Every structure is written in C-alpha cells, then in structure tokens.
Amino acid sequence: MLTGNHCDTLYTAEYVVTQNDNRDIIRKGAVAVSGDSILCVGHSDILTILYPDARRVELGEAAILPGLINGHTHVPMSLLRGFSDDKALMDWLTQDIFPQEAKLTPELVELGAMFSMAEMLRTGTTAFYDMYMMERSVFRAADKIGMRAVIGESVTQYFPSLTCRDAEAYFELVREQSFEWMNHPRIRQAVVPHAPYTTKPDLLQKCYALAEETGALFGMHLAETRGETDTCLQQFGKRPIDYCHGLGLLSPISTFFHVVEANEEEIALLASTGSAVVHNPASNMKLASGAARIDDMRRAGVCVGLGTDGPASNNAQNMVREMYVASLLQKVHHLAPTACPAQAALDMATRGGSATLHDPCIGTLEPGMRADFIALSLESPNMQPVHNVVSNIVYAATGAETILTVVNGQELYRDGKFLTCDYEALRNEIQQAVTWVKTS
Numbered sequence: 001m002l003t004g005n006h007c008d009t010l011y012t013a014e015y016v017v018t019q020n021d022n023r024d025i026i027r028k029g030a031v032a033v034s035g036d037s038i039l040c041v042g043h044s045d046i047l048t049i050l051y052p053d054a055r056r057v058e059l060g061e062a063a064i065l066p067g068l069i070n071g072h073t074h075v076p077m078s079l080l081r082g083f084s085d086d087k088a089l090m091d092w093l094t095q096d097i098f099p100q101e102a103k104l105t106p107e108l109v110e111l112g113a114m115f116s117m118a119e120m121l122r123t124g125t126t127a128f129y130d131m132y133m134m135e136r137s138v139f140r141a142a143d144k145i146g147m148r149a150v151i152g153e154s155v156t157q158y159f160p161s162l163t164c165r166d167a168e169a170y171f172e173l174v175r176e177q178s179f180e181w182m183n184h185p186r187i188r189q190a191v192v193p194h195a196p197y198t199t200k201p202d203l204l205q206k207c208y209a210l211a212e213e214t215g216a217l218f219g220m221h222l223a224e225t226r227g228e229t230d231t232c233l234q235q236f237g238k239r240p241i242d243y244c245h246g247l248g249l250l251s252p253i254s255t256f257f258h259v260v261e262a263n264e265e266e267i268a269l270l271a272s273t274g275s276a277v278v279h280n281p282a283s284n285m286k287l288a289s290g291a292a293r294i295d296d297m298r299r300a301g302v303c304v305g306l307g308t309d310g311p312a313s314n315n316a317q318n319m320v321r322e323m324y325v326a327s328l329l330q331k332v333h334h335l336a337p338t339a340c341p342a343q344a345a346l347d348m349a350t351r352g353g354s355a356t357l358h359d360p361c362i363g364t365l366e367p368g369m370r371a372d373f374i375a376l377s378l379e380s381p382n383m384q385p386v387h388n389v390v391s392n393i394v395y396a397a398t399g400a401e402t403i404l405t406v407v408n409g410q411e412l413y414r415d416g417k418f419l420t421c422d423y424e425a426l427r428n429e430i431q432q433a434v435t436w437v438k439t440s
C-alpha cells in the first residue's frame with residue numbers, strides 16, 4: 001500500500017472489483033486517486049483514515065471496476081448504425097457500406113467518433129482501439145472527450161483513398177502523426193492495414209516496418225471468415241495466419257482482430273510470437289462468420305481481448321453487452337456451460353484489453369495504475385441480489401447501470417451527465433448528418 005502521497009479524490013462503493021492477480025473483491029471498498037493514477041485500493045474505513053482531507057465521492061450500492069477496454073472498433077461508423085443489416089460480409093461492404101463511406105468528410109468522421117465515444121462512456125468503456133479512414137478526426141475527438149485510445153488510419157492497396165493519394169502519402173501521414181501525438185498521455189498511434197485480402201503483401205510488410213520505425217502498434221483484421229481463408233489459400237497457398245507469419249507480421253506489437261479461423265498450429269504461432277487477438281463475438285455472430293476459439297487461445301497463452309467491432313456491424317458500442325455475448329457464444333458453440341465463465345469474460349474486457357492495447361498501466365485497479373475505472377449501480381432489479389458481483393456484471397448488467405466513468409483521473413460521465421461533451425448538441429448534429437449521408 002502506498003502512503004504519504006496526496007489523494008485528490010476517494011471513491012467509495014459497496015464493492016471494489018480489483019481484477020488484480022488474485023481477483024480480489026473488496027466489500028465496502030475505496031479507490032484513492034492522485035492526479036492521473038491510482039494511489040491506493042482498500043477498505044473504505046482504512047482509506048478514510050489515511051486520506052481524511054480527500055474529496056469524497058460515495059457511490060453507495062455500486063461496484064467499482066476497471067474501465068472496460070474495447071479492443072476493436074471503427075468509431076466513426078455510428079453514422080451508419082442500422083443503415084444496412086442482415087447481409088453477407090462482402091455484399092454488406094461492397095453494396096452498402098463502401099458507397100456510403102465514399103461520401104464522408106473529416107467533420108462527419110469526427111461527429112461519428114464523438115457519438116460512439118459518448119455511447120462507450122455511457123456504458124462503462126474507458127479505452128478503445130480504433131481503425132478507420134480520416135482518423136485525424138478521431139485523434140482530435142478522443143483528445144477532446146478525454147478517452148484513452150489507440151488510433152490507426154486504415155490502409156488498403158486501393159488508392160486514392162479518402163485520405164491519401166498513394167502509399168507514400170500514407171507513410172508520410174503516419175510519420176507526421178507520430179510526431180503530433182508523441183508522448184500524449186492517453187493517445188497512441190497504430191499502423192493498421194485493413195486485411196490480408198485488401199492489402200498486397202509488400203504493402204503489408206512496409207506497413208509493419210513503418211510501425212516499427214515510428215514506435216506505433218500494428219493491427220489488422222485477420223482470419224475473419226471461411227471465405228478469407230479460401231481466397232488466401234488460392235492466392236498464396238497458405239491460410240491467413242500462416243501467410244501473415246511468413247510476412248513477419250506476427251509480433252509483440254501486433255494485435256489481430258476477429259481471428260475466427262485459427263487451427264492448433266496457428267494458435268501456437270500467435271502465442272509463441274506474442275501477438276494479441278481481439279474477439280468480436282457480436283459482429284461474428286451477426287455476420288455469421290463463426291465462433292473464434294478463444295478458450296483454446298487463452299489456454300495456449302495468447303493474449304485475448306474483447307471488442308465490439310464497428311457500430312454498423314454489432315450494432316452497439318457496449319462492452320457490458322459484449323461480455324455477455326462472448327460468454328454465451330462459447331457455451332453454445334462448445335455445447336459446454338463451463339466454457340468462458342463470467343470471470344473469463346470480465347478478464348478479456350479488462351486485463352485482456354490492456355494486452356491488446358499494449359498498455360500495461362490499465363486493466364486492473366492497483367496502486368500505480370492509471371485511474372481508468374467505472375462504477376455500475378447495483379440498485380436496479382436486474383442487479384439484485386448480489387450473490388456474486390462478477391456474475392451480475394457479466395450476465396445481468398446491460399451497461400445502463402453505469403453511473404461513473406473516469407479516465408486518467410478525470411470524470412467524463414457521472415450520474416447521467418456527460419462532462420466533456422454536449423450530448424444534446426451532438427444528437428441534433430448526428431440527426432442532420434445522417435440525412436446528408438443518405439441523400440447526397
């Protein structure tokens with residue numbers, strides 16, 4: 001326990017779910033915050049004595065837990081939520097999504113990003129890993145609203161893109177942004193080719209080299225569908241993960257999204273190279289891609305996080321809902337109620353998120369960690385009684401129980417109010433913007 005440092009605010013609640021190595025849950029607990037970090041976690045009575053002058057926030061019948069981490073999304077796509085559903089992935093992309101995306105502007109991208117971030121803050125998410133186009137707008141939005149984020153401009157072999165006239169312009173943009181956002185306390189850049197089927201092998205390798213050169217992370221959609229596997233086998237004679245390994249893309253700075261199609265050998269490759277995987281169960285179910293072998297991956301030592309995917313393919317940015325779906329999908333897929341228990345789902349959304357964002361300072365409530373945490377009210381009928389608070393969080397909560405969201409020591413959402421954005425104005429703007437997107 002750290003003492004002797006100044007505590008700015010002491011948050012108290014009926015439960016503190018630390019998610020530390022022992023998965024300690026403290027009854028009548030408290031979290032002491034100093035600046036952007038957690039100073040101490042313990043019993044409320046003791047911390048009250050230690051920090052008598054701290055500002056107090058008494059959350060009552062609630063659970064404080066680490067902020068949930070959305071490991072894969074495309075935040076600007078809230079503009080297209082519900083625009084097209086219930087289609088096969090390639091038809092959905094080529095017939096409906098890509099033509100709409102061609103009309104986007106930096107202003108619309110920023111608006112869509114702000115809207116998704118509001119949804120995440122409202123449902124207990126503090127950090128996310130984003131990839132899309134015109135991401136300069138997403139950097140700006142995340143900086144403004146106060147969330148923690150890994151942000152990458154997505155690239156394919158098809159130029160000109162909405163952002164860049166050619167690959168050289170893309171590399172320049174990444175280099176520029178690496179200086180612009182260097183040492184930002186909450187925001188880090190990633191180099192993110194869209195997928196192996198949209199990006200040629202030499203460009204994939206150049207992207208990986210660029211990530212290493214600029215100190216960025218590397219991410220990509222990978223092994224999402226059976227169709228992708230078949231195409232990759234036809235074109236390159238290898239399955240997607242094996243193919244990417246051959247290109248040198250599997251490494252400790254790499255995070256791969258979806259990874260539905262992975263056999264034993266490929267799971268072993270992901271583990272031995274230190275690559276992280278983000279599971280997107282709702283998107284995989286909605287697009288009928290299949291069920292990723294996350295229990296096998298976790299047993300093999302792969303770092304597995306959880307993500308929503310974009311608001312057009314989920315369609316929510318709600319990690320509480322995603323934990324529930326993740327657990328249930330594994331159970332029905334394996335016909336085993338023991339698959340992906342509640343604790344495993346919570347681990348993926350917190351500790352796994354830390355691994356997939358390659359940020360060791362988030363994902364648990366412990367001294368020295370960044371002060372990224374949320375509080376869920378336990379007062380509503382679906383959260384009572386509390387036999388097991390983790391069970392209620394994963395299986396009974398909806399996300400609407402969120403009463404507090406804190407990132408880097410700053411309160412961003414509390415008791416129904418957004419503290420760093422004007423939600424009413426945002427809602428009006430998105431209604432106008434959607435009309436424009438559809439009719440222009």
Ligand SMILES: [Zn+2]
Nearest residue numbers: 221257309310
């Ligand atoms: Zn995606």
